[in-house]
Amino acid sequence: MQKSYSKNYLKIYFYQILSIVLGFASLFIVVPFLSSDKITYGIYTVCISISIFLSYADLGFLGAGMKYAAESFSRGDIDEEIEIIGFTHFVLFVFLVLLSSGFLYLSFNPQLLIKDIKAEDQIDTASNLLLILALFSPTIILQRMMQMIFGIRLQDFILQKINIIGNIIKISSVFYFFGFEKYNIVGYFLFVQVVNLSCSIFAMIKAKKIFNYNFKELFKKLRFNKVIFYKTKHLALSGLIVTISWILYYELDSFAIGKLLGAKEVAIYAIGLTILSFFRSLLGVFFSPFSARFNHFIGTDVQDGLRSFYLHVISISFPVVVLPIIAIVIFSKPFVISWVGLEYQESIQIVQLLIACNILAFISYPAGMLMVAHEKLKEMYIVSFLMPIIYWVGIYFTIDLLGLKSFALFKFFAFFISGLVYMWYSLSFLKISMFSFLKEQIVPYLPSILFLSLSLYFFNNYFVTDKDKLNLVINAGIIALVLFISFGIGILTVKTLRNYFYRTLKLLKPVKNEI
Template sequence: MARNELKIGTALSMITIIASSFIQILYTPLYMRYLGPGDYGINSLVQSIMGYISILNLGLGNAMLRYTVRYRAEGKIEEENSLNGMFLVIYSILMSIAFIIGIYIYVNLGKFFGSRFSIEELSKTKAVFLIMSLNIILSFPMGIFSTNITSREKFLYQRGIKLITIVLNPIMGAILMINGYGLIAVTVSTVIFAILSYMFDIVYALKLGMKIKFSKFDNRILREIFTYSFFIFLNVLIDQIYWGTDRVIIGRYVGVGGIAIYSVGAIFNTLYMGFASAVSGVLFPRINRLIVEEKHDEVNDMFLKIGRLQYILLGLISSGFIIFGKDFITLWVGKEYIEAYKIALWIMIPLTVPLIQSTGVSIMQAKNMHQFRSVVYFIIAILNLVLSIIFVKKVGAIGCAIATGLSFILGQIIIMNIYYQVSVKLNMFKFWKSILKMSLPMILTMGFGYVLNMYLIEINYFIFTLKVIIYTSVYVGLLWILGLNDYEKSQIYIWKK
C-alpha cells in the first residue's frame, strides 16, 4: 500500500506541476483584464515581501522531518512527542517575531514606496499585506502538522490537497473577478484556502496519531537542529534575494506598472524551472547509492545523462520562446507587455546551465561539499542585489533581469563549473562537449523557426499554434537523427530508471 501510495503521490506531483503551469497561463490574462496591471503588480510585490518574512522558518522543516523519521524508526515515541512540542514552541516564537516584523513593514510601506505609488495603490498594498500576513504568520506553527504527515509518507493526501487547492483557488478567484469583486476579495479567498489546508492538516495529523508533549526537551538535539538547518536557511535566503528582491526594487524605483511587466517575464522562468525539476526528479534517487559505493565513473555518467535528458526539454522550451515568445506574449497579455520578452530571456538563457547541471547539487550534498556552493551563491546574490539597484535606475524593470542574468553567468556557470571540475571531480569537458554537440539540432531548428516567422507573419492563435506544432515536429525529428544516443532513445520509449 505504501509503495502504491508513493507511486500515486509521485504521479500527482507531476500532474500538479502541469496543472499549475496551465492555470497560471490561463489565470494571468484574466487578472490583467478584470483587475488591471496595477493590482497585478501590487499582488506580486506583496508576495515577494511575504517571501522575506517566511524565511524566518530558518529551514527547520527539513530538520524536523529528519529527526522525526529517526525517532520513529528507533521506536522512541516519547522523544518524538517531545520533539513535536519543542518545534511548536520554536515556531510559536518565530511566529511572534514574524508578527512584529510584519507590523514594522506595514507602518513603513508608505515611506518606502510612497514616492512611486499613488494613494490608492498604497492603500491597496497595505490591505493586501495585512491579509497575506495572516497566512504567513499562521504557517509557522501549522508547519509541524504538515511535516509530521510527510514523515509518515502520506503522499497521496498531501499531493491531493495541493492539487485541489491549485485548481479551486484560481477558479474561485476568477469567479470573484468576473463578478466585479476586486483585489482584496481575491486575496481573502486565497488566504481562506490556505487556512482550510492548515485545518485539514491538523485533523489528519492527529488522526494519524501525532501527539505533542511540552517536556524533556533535548538541548543537544536543539543545537544539532540549528546547525543542520543553517545552510538550508542560507540557500532559502539566497533564493529569496534572487527571485523576490527584484520586485521590491522595481516597486521602489519604478512603480507597480514596472512590477507587472517584470512579473509577466518572471512567470516563464518559474514554469521553466518547474519543468526542469519534473525531469530531474525521475533519476535523482540513484545518486546517493553511487556515491556511497564510490562508483565515480558512474556518477559522471549519471551527471551527463540527466543533464542531456533535461536539455532535450529545456532546449525545446528556450529555443521556442526565443523564436515565438513575442507572439505568445502579444496574444497572452497584450503588446504593452512586450518588454517581458527581453526580461524572460535575460534570465532564461543563463538559467538553463544550472538547471541542466542540477544533479551536481545532489552529488555535492552526497559528498558533503555543498557548503562552497552556498557561500558562492550568497556572494553573487548580494552582487545581484547591488547591480539590480544600479541598473534599474538606468534602464527600468529590465535592469533587474540583466543583473540576475549576469550574476547567473558569473556564479552558477563560470565559478561552479570550475568547482565541479577541480573539486567535485566531475568531467566538465566531456559534459560540455556532449551538450554542444547536442545543440546542433536546436540551432538548425531555430534557423527554420526564423524562416517560418518570415512567411507566417500574422499573429493569431491559429497561426501561433500551427507554428509551434511545426517547430516542435522539426525539433524532435532533428534531435532524433542528430542529437540523441541509444540510451536517450530508450528513455523516450519507456522512461525506465
C-alpha cells in the same frame, strides 16, 4: 523503505504534467485579469513578493532537517524523524510570528513598501493584502510539514493531487472575482489563502490514513530540542547564509523597483518575474524527489550508486530544462503580446533575460542538492556570496543607463556564473572532464535544439499580435507542438533518455543503476 522508486517517479511526473498544465492555465487565465489594472497589479506584485519571506523563516533548519529526516527514514528510525521535523518546524513557527508582526505593521503603513501610492483605494488595497498575509502566515507551517513528510517517502504525488484540486478551485475563482467588470483582487487573495489552508489540513488527514503518521507525537515534539539543534546547526547555518544570499539576490527585485522606479515599472517587470517564478516552481517540483533520493544514498553510504544516479539525473534533466527555455526566449514576443497586450511590449526583453536565467538549471539544481547532501559548506558559501554581489553591483553601476533592464540583465549574469561553479563541482564529483561531459551528455541533444530553434524562428514570422485568448492558445500550441517533436527527437538520439523513457513507460523492473 522501498527497494525501487521507479513507479513513484512515474506517479510524481504524471501529476507534475497536470501541474504544468494548470500552471499554464494560471498564467493564461489569472494574470491577464490581474494585469488589466497596471497600478493595482504592481501593488499586488509587491505585496505578494513580501510573502516570499515566509518561505525563509526557518533560518535554514528545514533544509537541514529534510536531509537528516530522510536519512532517519532510510534507516527506519521514525522516532528520530519525528523529533527532527518537530524541532525544525518549531524554529519556523518562532520566526513566522515575528514576520507576521512585521506584515501587520506594514498593513497600516503600506507607503513604506511602494513609491507614490496616494489614492485612497490603492492604499486600502495594499493594506488589506498585507493584513490577509499576516493573518494566514501560519499556514506555511502545515504546508512545509506536509512537504517534508510526503517528500522523504517519495510520495509527493499524493500531495500534488491535493494541490492540483486546490489550484483548479483557485483558477476557477477568477471568473467570480474579476468577471462582469469586477476587479476584487483583495477578495481573490483571501480566497486563495483559505484554499491553501484547506489543502494543508486535508493533506494531514491523508498522511494519517496512509502512513498512520503520529501527528499527536509530532505536535508534542514541536519544541526546542538541544540534541537535534547541535546535529543540524552547522548545515542550517550554511543554509541560512544561502537563504540570506538568495533573498538579497532573488526576492528584493519588486521592492527595489517599486521604491526606485514606481508601481508601473513593477508591473512591467512582474510579467517576466511571473514566468521565471513559474519555471522555478516547476523545476523545484521536478527535482524534489531526487533530493530525497540523494539523502537515501548518503544515509546508507552507497557512493557509487549516488554517482551513477546523479549523472542520470543530469542527462534526463537537460531537455526538460533547456528546450522550453530556448522556446520561450525565441517566441517571447508573440507569447507576451497575445498574453497581456501591446502595453506590455517593454516586458519582452525582460522575459527573455529572466527565463534565460535557468538555462543551467539542469546542473545547478541537482548540484545544489548534492552539496547539501554531502554538507559541502565551502562550495555553498562561494555560490552564496557570488550571486548577490554580482547582481547588486551590476545594478548600481548600470541602472541610470539601462533602467529596469539592468535588474533582468544582472540576474541572468549572476545565475550563469553560479551555474559555472555548480558545473565545476559536478565534474569534480563525477570525476570526468568538461570535454567528456559535453560530448556524452550535451552533444547528443544538438539535433533537438537545432530543430527547435529553426522551427520557432520560422513560426516567429507568422505570429499573432493581438491580446486574445485564442491567439494565446495558438501561440502556446505552436510552442507545445515544436517542443513535443523536439523531445521526440531527443528520445531517438539520446540513449540514456530513450532507455529511461521506455523503462518508465512500460513500468519494467529497474535495472542496475536505474533511477
